[in-house]
Amino acid sequence: MFKQDPKVKGLEVHRVGGAVRDELLGWPVYDNDWVVVGATPDMMRKRGFKPVGRDFPVFLHPETSEEYALARTERKSGHGYGGFEVHASPDVTLEEDLLRRDLTINAIAQRADGEFTDPFHGQQDIENRLLRHVSPAFSEDPLRVLRTARFLARYANLGFTIAAETLDLMQQVSHSGELEHLAAERVWVETEKALAEPSPDIYFTTLQRCGALSVWWPELNDHLSAGLTRLMHAPEQTHMPLAHWRYALLVSVLVDPQRDALAQRLRLPNAVAQLARHVALSFNLMAAPLTDEGVLHWLERLDGWRKPEQVKAQLQLICRINSELEAPLRNAWQGAKAVDPQALVSEGLRGGALGEALRARRQQAVAKALA
Known part of the structure; x- marks a missing residue:
């Protein structure tokens, strides 16, 4: 049971979807979705609701910003997720609106007095x-x-x-x-x-x-078991979302061309694709004995001098998988980072010679730390 909102007084309004489902399951409910039966867009606008639906009439509550959708039906008219013709009018019933939903547990409506409309036995499926x-x-x-x-x-x-x-x-x-x-x-x-x-x-x-x-995800077909084993090693409480860590771990079992093809097909955000590359680098590093050249290459690929947060993130991951490697790698990074380019400039080095010397000094610092 929930309190009837005065903004919709006189309208037939039902709470629907995930809020009803999760409350029945005992899960926390963070926001509500509502369906309004027997109303028109003009009626909603006159009550101060803001229209936001591009393909069908959805309105935001003027105070809570929760979504109120007019009851509607859908008819397949093309391919994919958007290939539907939507019909929304005051004559669409609540049962017709619920019929278009995906799963029975998502097709339960609830009135303000607590009464459920459950024509497809979603409550029974929740129990079962x-x-x-x-x-x-x-x-x-x-x-x-x-x-x-x-x-x-x-x-x-x-x-x-x-x-x-x-x-x-x-x-x-x-x-x-x-x-x-x-x-x-x-x-x-x-x-x-x-x-x-x-x-x-x-x-x-x-x-x-x-x-x-x-x-x-065809690239994962033959590597899914190995990827799922790695997926569970995601570090917690980092500046990157857990979901992105898990994706990067999942695809770290792929070779570079496979991982890049998957990122392109899914049109991944750059940050996710980059994290996937970094995680794969870290696993490659851990797969063999540490060498000064291998560690320096890892730090260079992580842009460890300009973007220290990227190295810190990978050190957190490595600590979860092989904690014995974390300290020597951190020391190697700190040692290489301490090499001062200005000191080399003061020695008269310029251009390509400066770059070569800087890399050589960093590699020496890494070797010293690993020793």
Whole structure:
């Protein structure tokens, strides 16, 4: 039960989606989504709501900024996530709006007095710990394959599984060619969210089970087990998000061309692609005995003189994987960083000679620290 907002007094308003689901599961609810039945855009604007929906009528509450969407239906009209025609009007019922949703646990509505509208038995599926599609229209939106895998990554530790018939649909979509029409940015958004969930490994194993991994992550198909083992070593409390660390660890088992192809296909943010390169460098460094040339190359690739935070981040990772290496590497970095280029300039070195001498002195400092 929740308090009825005076801004929507006189309208038929229901809380829907994730807020209802998570409250029933006992999870914290951070924000609410609302559906308004029987209203028009003009009615919402007159109450001070700000229209923000580009493809369908969604409004922001003038005080809370929570989203209020007019009840709508959807009809498949093209490929991919955006290939739908939307119909929103006062004659669309709540049940019709809930019918267009992906999973039954996301198709529960709640009134202010606490009463639930649950035409597809989402509460029962919550009790049975089951992710089940609402209708065959599930297969019309290929993004739902990724979303379902992400929900399993979130709730698997509560005992959730995917219904057999839903997994069948996910397999059909994965082999239909529809996944290829998704925008790379949408694929990354879902993947980034999944990487932050309690069981991110389950996202990828689920996608492999249904055949979706081969579409967007073919490089991982033969290396998934090794990548998932590394994924669990992500450092905590760094300046970079946990999801980005986990991605970088996952793809660190790939060779450079594979990792670069995956980054290009997913159109990764530069910071994520760079972190993936750095993590791979660190694993390559740890895979062989430390040498002054190898450590210096590692520091140079991390731009350790101008961007110390990048070295600090990799030292945190190395400490989690092989703590004995952290101190000598840190000492080597500090020693190399202490070499003063101005001292070499004062010796009369310029241009290429200066660069060669600077590198040689840094390598000597690294060798001394490692010894």
